[in-house]
Amino acid sequence: MTAVELAGITKRFPGVVANHDIHLTVRKGTVHALVGENGAGKSTLMKILYGMQKPDEGTIAIDGEQVSFHSPADAIARGIGMVHQHFMLADNLTVLENVVLGSEKLYGIGAKARRKIKEISDRYGLGVRPDVLVEELGVAARQRVEILKVLYRGARTLILDEPTAVLVPQEVDALFDNLRELKSEGLSVIFISHKLGEVLSVADDITVIRRGTTVGTAVPAETTPRQLAEMMVGSELPTPETAESTVTDRPVVAVDKLRLAAPGGKALLDDVTFTIHAGEVLGIAGVEGNGQTELVDALIGLRHADSGTIRLADEEITGWTTRKRREQGVGYIPEDRHRHGLLLEAPLWENRILGHVTEKPNAKGVWLDPKAAQEDTRRIVETYDVRTPGIDVTAASLSGGNQQKLIVGREMSHKPRFLIAAHPTRGVDVGAQAAIWDHIREARREGLAVLLISADLDELIGLSDTLRVIYDGRLVADADPATITPEELGSAMTGAASGHLEHEETPTDGPGTEDEAR
Amino acid sequence: MKKFDKERVLLAVAGPVIALAVAFVLSAIVLIASGKNPVEPFALMFEQAGFSDIQVLIVNQASMYYIAALAVAIGFRMNLFNIGVDGQYQLAAMIAAIVGAHANLPAFLQIPLLLLTAVLTGAFWSGIAGVLKVTRGVSEVVATIMLNAIATSVIGYLWLPDVFGVKIGNNNTTGEMHESGWIPGIDMGAAGEIYGLVILAVLLGIGYWVVLNRTRFGFDLRASGASESAAAASGVDPKRMVLTAMLISGGLAGLAGLPILLGDTHTYSLNFPTGIGFLGIGIALLGRNSPVGIAFAALLWAWLDKASPELDFHGYDKEIAVIMQGLIVLSVVVSYEAVREWGLRRQQRRVGAELAAGHVLGADNNTTKEVAGR
Numbered sequence: 001m002t003a004v005e006l007a008g009i010t011k012r013f014p015g016v017v018a019n020h021d022i023h024l025t026v027r028k029g030t031v032h033a034l035v036g037e038n039g040a041g042k043s044t045l046m047k048i049l050y051g052m053q054k055p056d057e058g059t060i061a062i063d064g065e066q067v068s069f070h071s072p073a074d075a076i077a078r079g080i081g082m083v084h085q086h087f088m089l090a091d092n093l094t095v096l097e098n099v100v101l102g103s104e105k106l107y108g109i110g111a112k113a114r115r116k117i118k119e120i121s122d123r124y125g126l127g128v129r130p131d132v133l134v135e136e137l138g139v140a141a142r143q144r145v146e147i148l149k150v151l152y153r154g155a156r157t158l159i160l161d162e163p164t165a166v167l168v169p170q171e172v173d174a175l176f177d178n179l180r181e182l183k184s185e186g187l188s189v190i191f192i193s194h195k196l197g198e199v200l201s202v203a204d205d206i207t208v209i210r211r212g213t214t215v216g217t218a219v220p221a222e223t224t225p226r227q228l229a230e231m232m233v234g235s236e237l238p239t240p241e242t243a244e245s246t247v248t249d250r251p252v253v254a255v256d257k258l259r260l261a262a263p264g265g266k267a268l269l270d271d272v273t274f275t276i277h278a279g280e281v282l283g284i285a286g287v288e289g290n291g292q293t294e295l296v297d298a299l300i301g302l303r304h305a306d307s308g309t310i311r312l313a314d315e316e317i318t319g320w321t322t323r324k325r326r327e328q329g330v331g332y333i334p335e336d337r338h339r340h341g342l343l344l345e346a347p348l349w350e351n352r353i354l355g356h357v358t359e360k361p362n363a364k365g366v367w368l369d370p371k372a373a374q375e376d377t378r379r380i381v382e383t384y385d386v387r388t389p390g391i392d393v394t395a396a397s398l399s400g401g402n403q404q405k406l407i408v409g410r411e412m413s414h415k416p417r418f419l420i421a422a423h424p425t426r427g428v429d430v431g432a433q434a435a436i437w438d439h440i441r442e443a444r445r446e447g448l449a450v451l452l453i454s455a456d457l458d459e460l461i462g463l464s465d466t467l468r469v470i471y472d473g474r475l476v477a478d479a480d481p482a483t484i485t486p487e488e489l490g491s492a493m494t495g496a497a498s499g500h501l502e503h504e505e506t507p508t509d510g511p512g513t514e515d516e517a518r
Numbered sequence: 519m520k521k522f523d524k525e526r527v528l529l530a531v532a533g534p535v536i537a538l539a540v541a542f543v544l545s546a547i548v549l550i551a552s553g554k555n556p557v558e559p560f561a562l563m564f565e566q567a568g569f570s571d572i573q574v575l576i577v578n579q580a581s582m583y584y585i586a587a588l589a590v591a592i593g594f595r596m597n598l599f600n601i602g603v604d605g606q607y608q609l610a611a612m613i614a615a616i617v618g619a620h621a622n623l624p625a626f627l628q629i630p631l632l633l634l635t636a637v638l639t640g641a642f643w644s645g646i647a648g649v650l651k652v653t654r655g656v657s658e659v660v661a662t663i664m665l666n667a668i669a670t671s672v673i674g675y676l677w678l679p680d681v682f683g684v685k686i687g688n689n690n691t692t693g694e695m696h697e698s699g700w701i702p703g704i705d706m707g708a709a710g711e712i713y714g715l716v717i718l719a720v721l722l723g724i725g726y727w728v729v730l731n732r733t734r735f736g737f738d739l740r741a742s743g744a745s746e747s748a749a750a751a752s753g754v755d756p757k758r759m760v761l762t763a764m765l766i767s768g769g770l771a772g773l774a775g776l777p778i779l780l781g782d783t784h785t786y787s788l789n790f791p792t793g794i795g796f797l798g799i800g801i802a803l804l805g806r807n808s809p810v811g812i813a814f815a816a817l818l819w820a821w822l823d824k825a826s827p828e829l830d831f832h833g834y835d836k837e838i839a840v841i842m843q844g845l846i847v848l849s850v851v852v853s854y855e856a857v858r859e860w861g862l863r864r865q866q867r868r869v870g871a872e873l874a875a876g877h878v879l880g881a882d883n884n885t886t887k888e889v890a891g892r
Contacts, residue, residue: 302750323753332751340751343744345862354741355752357734368732389872392526396862397869 002064003028003157003188004049004080009058011044018044020213022058026157026205031179031189033203035196036232041212042192046159049190050082051075062157081155083146085162089134096130099149106152120151124181139287140171144178157188164198165455168287169490176202196225196232208232246279247465251313252449253299253418258308260294260473268294269473272308276418276449281440283452283464283481287493291473292453293335296422299451300332301325312418326355331416333407335423335453337400341407344396348388349377351395352410359414376413384409385435401432408439419443422453437463457486471495529861534804534811536857537849544849545842559834566825570709577712579820580813581719581777582791586798587816588726589640589770591807593658595730596743596763602644602662603771604795605669610639611775612673615786616682618695618779628698632780633718633773640772641765643669648764652757658764666795673786684785691787701780713781722770723809739763771795800847806854819843 004026011019019041026032036042047053049060051069060067062078069075072082089098099117100109107113114130121128126144134142143163150158160179164172179189179202193199199206199220206218208231216231253276260269269291276282286292297303299310301322309318317325326332332355334340342351353362353373361372377391384405388398395403404424411419421440425433440463444450454460460467461481469477469492477492479501491497546556566572586603593600600606614636623631647661677683677690684693703711730736741749742759750756774794783790801819805812826839 300751321753321755322751323755326753334751339745339747341748343741343748346740346744350737353737354748357737357741357752363734366734368734368737370732387873389869393869394862394865397866 001028002026003062004190005061005064006045006049007059007061009045009048009055009060011048011053011055018212019048019055022209022212022214024207024214026188026190028188029183029186030204031183031191031202033191033193033199033206034209035193035199035206035228036209041209043161044212045209046082046161046190046192049075050080050159076153076155079154079156080159081150081153081157082159083143083150083161083163085165087142087146089142089145091135092133094131094133095128095137095145095148098134098145099130099152103153106154116152117148120148123185124151124178126178139166140174143167143175147178155187157190158182159190159192161192163191164193164195166288168493169457169487170494172198196228200225200228245465246445246447248278248280248447250278251275251311252278253451254309254311255299256309256311258295258298258310259306260298260303261306267473269298269305272473272475274468274475276451278447278449279444280465281444281450281452281463283454283460283467284470284475285454285457285460285467285489285493286470288455290470290493292422292470294473295470296335296420296451296453299420300330323358326414327358329415329417331411331414331419331448333404333411333419333421333424335426337403337407342395342403345394347394348381348386348391348398348406349374351406352377352380352391354410356410356414380406380409380413384439399429401428404428405432405435408436412439412443416443416448419448419450420453421450423455424452425454425456425459457489461486461489469493469498469501471498477501525861525865529857530806530808530811533806533854533857534815534850537804537846537853540849540853541842541845544845545838548841549838554834558832559829559838562828562832562834563821563825563839566828567821570706572824574706574710574712575824576817576820577716578777578781579823580816581713581716582774582794583797583801583816583819584719584812585722585770585777586774586794587801587805587812588722588809589767589774590795590798590802591805591812592726592730592739592770593763593767594743594802594807596739596759597746598760598763598767599659600644600647600662600764600767600771601659601799602647602665602669602795603767603774603798604793605662605666606640606643606768606771607774607795608673608790608792609643609669610636610772611779611790612676612692612786613639614776615692615695615779615784616676618699619682619693619785622696622698625698628696629701629780632699633776636772636776637769638772641769644764644768644771645761648761648768651764652761658760686787689787689789691785693785695780695784699780700784703781711781713777715777715781718773719777722773723813727809735762774798797843800843800850803847803854804850818846 002025004024006022006024009019009022022045024034024045034042034045044053048055051072051074060069062080067078090101093101096114096117100107100113107116117128117130120126126148128144128148134145137145143166147158163175167175179191182189191199191203200223203220206220206223206228207214208216208218208228210232218228218231255272255274258269258272259267261267272295274282284292284295294303298305301320305318309316311317312328312330317328320328338344343354349370353368356362357368361369361376363369374391380386381388381391386398386405386409387402395406398406408424424436424440428436440450440452452460452463461484464481467479467481467484467489468475469479469489471493472495476495476498477500479489479492484501488501492501542560549556549559567576586607589603590600614632617635618628618632621628621631643665644662647658647665650656650661651658675681677692679685682692684691701714703714705711730740738749738754738759741752742754742756746756749759775790778791779786797819801812801815804818805815822839822843826836829836829838
């Protein structure tokens with residue numbers, strides 16, 4: 001009754017052991033959760049199971065039969081299917097075309113394929129319509145197409161890599177219903193996640209992986225999120241909650257009726273108005289792609305608003321260049337640190353200069369001051385606990401969490417008045433996450449105005465003093481983070497609710513109890 | 519972290535060394551394939567490098583290659599491909615020659631005037647491509663290639679006798695420049711003279727390094743080349759940077775023809791060397807855009823040029839040197855990319871290993887924390 005059994009899997013990259021003596025047994029007809037921090041080795045393990053990498057030691061058995069995969073094609077032939085975190089669909093093709101692409105030999109590309117898709121969709125309750133263009137589908141529907149694609153190719157074991165990262169709570173529930181359908185049909189699901197509340201609600205078995213090895217298994221019914229998280233991290237856990245309010249009545253940033261239109265004329269941001277006071281964290285919740293990126297770009301000066309104003313303290317900065325804004329105290333933790341925050345192939349100390357090349361200690365007049373910049377990089381590395389053997393290594397050689405700590409340290413070193421933090425803990429491990437939260441709290445205590453954009457609703461609720469919901473380029477709702485729940489926030493994020501969101505009774509299930517341990 | 523420094527030097531040298539070795543082997547194969555001795559031509563060319571008159575020729579030629587390659591390299595450092603150095607230096611040399619033939623100031627004014635004329639002409643010509651790129655989004659590659667063709671036509675027009683041309687026999691010239699604009703050479707006795715402007719090439723190399731590595735502007739330029747998006751987020755105005763870099767590149771390119779113009783020919787004629795701009799691309803590539811690397815590459819190129827004519831006297835075709843230049847460029851592109859990726863991966867692993875072993879900078883309290891890869 002074992003669908004997949006991994007035994008003693010070890011994978012070494014020179015100098016680093018990515019996986020060490022991993023054991024994982026997935027029973028048929030169950031959802032098996034694989035949990036662990038970022039960088040714990042989950043991805044490597046799944047790449048091994050999916051045939052993308054070969055293990056140095058250990059064995060893989062499918063349905064009790066030992067196998068050796070040389071490529072994903074071998075894995076697919078054995079009934080292993082992978083649903084990647086980032087969807088691999090062609091927007092300008094229909095669902096049918098996307099599904100048959102590359103597997104035309106199975107059921108052709110016509111009526112037979114359409115029948116098969118309908119059949120799979122009905123059997124597992126996926127609700128996929130074969131003739132819709134993918135570009136017309138929302139994120140959740142695309143994900144179901146990805147799942148169907150894998151099933152169409154005959155998968156009996158599905159690997160889902162962080163499937164809930166892109167979904168709002170309601171969509172997560174729908175996905176879990178689909179997963180239950182799958183397992184009732186005898187299929188197995190390997191569910192990779194670090195959202196422990198979700199894991200506990202959907203999984204039949206849990207395997208915890210830490211620093212490249214399996215540290216234990218858990219039965220969901222007998223485990224709390226906190227216990228699971230401590231197993232995952234191996235120590236006491238941080239929570240994103242902030243202490244008493246530090247909000248003052250001194251406005252630092254005031255955005256008024258900001259509007260930004262795409263070249264075609266469609267408004268990417270419309271009538272965006274908010275004020276952030278000294279010592280206040282304003283959280284922006286929203287499904288990705290609803291204008292968050294454009295809002296950040298407009299605030300840092302990468303795009304200029306079509307109308308509306310931005311004020312920093314007493315000055316209007318709408319027309320300022322990015323450099324002037326940064327010099328005048330706008331700190332920026334970008335959403336995509338590789339594209340906007342770092343020069344990956346440059347040494348750490350040059351990355352410390354990036355964004356602040358005109359400021360001390362990096363420059364004296366028009367000249368760079370490499371000595372002082374290097375000295376200050378050492379200070380940042382130590383103060384912000386950036387784990388690196390030196391400041392001459394390239395930024396690319398650091399892990400995501402350490403890159404992020406360097407960025408946070410750099411931005412905080414220039415005493416910003418206003419900090420833009422876009423997904424500050426995305427893709428960083430729990431340790432770094434706690435450190436970054438601490439720095440944001442610290443910044444708030446020191447009277448900074450912080451704009452926090454995050455897809456992690458617990459982080460938003462825990463850190464923010466004020467919450468706004470962005471939907472289709474507009475701030476459609478606001479909420480009090482002290483009482484709101486992620487579910488309530490979620491319905492506003494889909495545009496279903498607007499105005500002031502009131503928490504409805506039973507505040508026992510407040511924030512920070514169920515999902516705080518992430 | 520001396521270790522990483524040493525590694526960087528090793529990686530910097532590994533690329534060119536591998537490329538040259540591969541190019542030599544491939545050239546030898548070409549020689550064998552054509553039924554020739556694969557070793558003797560190289561022996562002959564190495565022998566040439568020992569003669570002092572050839573050495574002077576090499577240095578003189580290299581000075582022009584060097585300036586042209588710097589012009590290309592400054593574009594490369596910010597991901598701009600100024601393929602128009604060829605047109606820029608030729609037009610600049612011609613305009614300088616014309617000004618030198620018609621203006622007659624004292625030498626201490628005349629020479630700066632000529633240098634300035636060349637810089638401005640080159641910058642003007644590349645600036646057209648720069649403006650087109652930032653205002654209309656025209657690729658600088660396409661624009662500069664077309665401007666090369668236009669430059670050739672403009673030069674042909676300026677050579678007309680009723681414009682600025684002076685016919686000497688069958689040769690088109692711009693007339694002889696006034697002597698106040700001549701730059702005396704460095705006398706090497708029987709071996710000949712080294713152009714005075716070789717010193718300018720050296721100064722430009724030093725200036726290039728200082729500007730790129732020690733100024734805010736240089737940092738912005740390098741950041742733009744490394745990651746346009748990160749540079750923009752750091753406060754660099756991308757359009758302004760493109761235009762500035764194009765102007766500097768063109769200005770430098772304008773100087774590339776001057777060592778021979780002011781040091782030897784004193785007129786812009788049909789015999790004026792062409793193609794230096796294109797060779798500069800290969801030289802900048804081989805020299806990895808570094809001022810020292812480009813110097814070696816320029817000398818290598820000049821050696822291949824100046825030592826190869828001897829081959830004709832020994833029954834070999836001197837074109838083997840051209841084949842070799844082509845092979846070097848090809849191997850350089852391949853080997854640099856391979857070495858770069860290998861080095862990056864290697865460093866990532868080593869950093870992982872160092873951290874796993876607890877070598878964390880300045881953190882004695884939690885050195886026990888280990889690191890798992892992904």
